[in-house]
Amino acid sequence: MKTIRLTTAQALVKFLNQQYVEFDGKEEKFVQGVFTIFGHGNVLGLGQALEENAGDLRVYQGRNEQGMALAATAYAKQNHRRKIIACTSSVGPGAANMVTAAGTASANNIPLLLLPGDTFATRQPDPVLQQVEHYHNLTVTTNDAFRAVSKYWDRVSRPEHLMTAMINAMRVLTDPANTGAVTVCLPQDVQGEAYEFPEYFFKKRVHRIDRRVPTESDIKEAVALIKEKKKPIIVCGGGVRYSEAAEALKSFSEKFNIPYGETQAGKSAVESSHSHNLGGIGITGTLASNLMAKEADLVIGVGTRYSDFTTGSKQLFQNENVQFLSINTSEYHAYKLDATKVVGDAKLALQKLEEELSNIDYKSSYSDEIQKAKEAWNKEVDRLYSIRYEENEFIPEAGDHLPHVLPEFAEQFGSTITQTEVLEFINEHVADDAIVVGAAGSLPSDLQRMWKSRTPNTYHMEYGYSCMGYEVSGALGVKMAEPEKEVYVMTGDGSYLMLHSELVTSIQERKKINIVLIDNAAFGCINNLQMNNGMGSFGTEFRYRNEETGKMDGDLIKIDFAKSAEGYGVKTYQVTTIEQLKEALEDSKKQEVSTLLDIKVLPKTMTRDFESWWNIGVAETSKKQAIQDAYERKESVLQTARKY
Numbered sequence: 001m002k003t004i005r006l007t008t009a010q011a012l013v014k015f016l017n018q019q020y021v022e023f024d025g026k027e028e029k030f031v032q033g034v035f036t037i038f039g040h041g042n043v044l045g046l047g048q049a050l051e052e053n054a055g056d057l058r059v060y061q062g063r064n065e066q067g068m069a070l071a072a073t074a075y076a077k078q079n080h081r082r083k084i085i086a087c088t089s090s091v092g093p094g095a096a097n098m099v100t101a102a103g104t105a106s107a108n109n110i111p112l113l114l115l116p117g118d119t120f121a122t123r124q125p126d127p128v129l130q131q132v133e134h135y136h137n138l139t140v141t142t143n144d145a146f147r148a149v150s151k152y153w154d155r156v157s158r159p160e161h162l163m164t165a166m167i168n169a170m171r172v173l174t175d176p177a178n179t180g181a182v183t184v185c186l187p188q189d190v191q192g193e194a195y196e197f198p199e200y201f202f203k204k205r206v207h208r209i210d211r212r213v214p215t216e217s218d219i220k221e222a223v224a225l226i227k228e229k230k231k232p233i234i235v236c237g238g239g240v241r242y243s244e245a246a247e248a249l250k251s252f253s254e255k256f257n258i259p260y261g262e263t264q265a266g267k268s269a270v271e272s273s274h275s276h277n278l279g280g281i282g283i284t285g286t287l288a289s290n291l292m293a294k295e296a297d298l299v300i301g302v303g304t305r306y307s308d309f310t311t312g313s314k315q316l317f318q319n320e321n322v323q324f325l326s327i328n329t330s331e332y333h334a335y336k337l338d339a340t341k342v343v344g345d346a347k348l349a350l351q352k353l354e355e356e357l358s359n360i361d362y363k364s365s366y367s368d369e370i371q372k373a374k375e376a377w378n379k380e381v382d383r384l385y386s387i388r389y390e391e392n393e394f395i396p397e398a399g400d401h402l403p404h405v406l407p408e409f410a411e412q413f414g415s416t417i418t419q420t421e422v423l424e425f426i427n428e429h430v431a432d433d434a435i436v437v438g439a440a441g442s443l444p445s446d447l448q449r450m451w452k453s454r455t456p457n458t459y460h461m462e463y464g465y466s467c468m469g470y471e472v473s474g475a476l477g478v479k480m481a482e483p484e485k486e487v488y489v490m491t492g493d494g495s496y497l498m499l500h501s502e503l504v505t506s507i508q509e510r511k512k513i514n515i516v517l518i519d520n521a522a523f524g525c526i527n528n529l530q531m532n533n534g535m536g537s538f539g540t541e542f543r544y545r546n547e548e549t550g551k552m553d554g555d556l557i558k559i560d561f562a563k564s565a566e567g568y569g570v571k572t573y574q575v576t577t578i579e580q581l582k583e584a585l586e587d588s589k590k591q592e593v594s595t596l597l598d599i600k601v602l603p604k605t606m607t608r609d610f611e612s613w614w615n616i617g618v619a620e621t622s623k624k625q626a627i628q629d630a631y632e633r634k635e636s637v638l639q640t641a642r643k644y
């Protein structure tokens, strides 16, 4: 047996360079680079290996481990899970910073390879700097925190462990049904230890991403179910995008006259204007989708994990005869809602079903309902877009809970622009193939409802974990995946403040991203949530501590985000009117560096929900009548929801 003497880290880099994926006959290199933040836990091991011979891997420098790992997640998501950038951190806090990103990747089924440094396998220096020390169990380190958020977890405590660890890592990363965060912990000493690795460990490996073929019996059962149904509705999930099944979905929906609603991950698989596309479905959905979902006698989920946002906490579908059909490459997701299952690739399953249903001349019973629902919704969108602030009679969409705050905001921030008018303006004035990126706050709801996707794969929303801070980090990953397109980050002030460190990386890498920062001086959607459920405004507006009351109920905190980002080398704009927005947006298109539009937007001017319900914990006892009422409301709607 021929061997090559390398350190564990050198062997890892050599191995990563040899991994390819093949999808529909196209072979591509899987690992494109490595995001790094070096510390004592990885610089002399993996750092040394990358310096000496990185092969084809491009080495990037992150600013915050969470940020870089979120960027890597977005990169893989935008590449439909067929290219990744690995991430390496030091031990302890550097590693812990990546845990949130691991959760984000796993919840969204996106491959993310994490290579955190770990404490010494020999234990000789224990406790090494940043070692927590668990007195009951010396094998536990910070990196065990990744177990809860990883689809595969391993620790390379000896150099030879690397071989099985990485082969299993690749198994999970390239499996559409099971992919997510893969964490391979690399003790600081083992990274630098040499071993005679067999040459065959480094052979070129092509991981075929097979389209799982649905069984004949699954198809047969599905056909038997569909043919009895008159009013089916499809849920177009992220799986439609990853399987590149958009044409199959269009054809299926047109042929049998079946409408579909989109999940956050599925949106922009097909352009919004398509005849059968009803737009977002569920809690952040459109009136068109939600009204038709209510009546549907069959829900055909394609590549969806049926989150509570999609099913309206399992209360959306109210037809007493409703049944579920799930097309999913993951058996786990296919089993949800007691569905009839078609376990397999979305494209193949839709094609096969189309063939079989055509043989029996199936057609839904809809006549012009789909078109009418779309038209009614388009009218509603026009109304939302045309909402303008008027000093005395203004009733905000999200609830009239804080009537004094709007004039206060208008005076202090010098702006009366509404969130809906900003979104319309941007949607109408960016290039048709520009990519919009988001994750948390009120913007995902508004965007899922109102954003018109004109080109496939231009809507990039992380709503599996809805992780604040994904926005700017994710936009960098998206731009790295599609450098020729303009990328627009839609972020609230809360999310921006939580994490925007990779903005500097975008400057460093000359990867231009455009940040549309909606500053409403609040965790706005949470303020809506609490006040819609009987609470006061508590801890969700950004206000100074008031010396008199001892509470955070002083003046609003006004932040000059433009000025702050300017210091990074970003081209920035202050926006308090639509005219300024117009000038800023046009000018930002001419820039080569990243840009930031600091837009002051009236609180409460986001959209409300349409015919949907969200099951959230409401206090069962309270001194406040409004909370007791909210609890009763919740209990009563819960009676109309499916139990599981």
Ligand SMILES: Cc1ncc(C[n+]2csc(CCOP(=O)(O)OP(=O)(O)O)c2C)c(N)n1
Binding pocket: 440, 441, 442, 443, 465, 466, 467, 468, 469, 491, 492, 493, 494, 495, 496, 518, 520, 522, 523, 524, 525, 526
């Ligand atoms: C990492 C993380 N922490 C907390 C939350 C809970 N959360 C969801 S939205 C939100 C506030 C978002 O505020 P902002 O970004 O300003 O958006 P707005 O709702 O005002 O539009 C919070 C705290 C989250 N989603 N992610």
Ligand SMILES: O=C1C[C@@H](O)[C@H](O)[C@@H](O)C1=O
Binding pocket: 439, 440, 441, 442, 444, 445, 466, 467, 525, 526
């Ligand atoms: O708690 C939350 C409420 C949602 O409205 C929001 O979009 C999401 O980010 C979240 O975490």
Ligand SMILES: [Mg+2]
Binding pocket: 492, 493, 494, 518, 519, 520, 521, 522, 523, 524
């Ligand atoms: Mg906000």
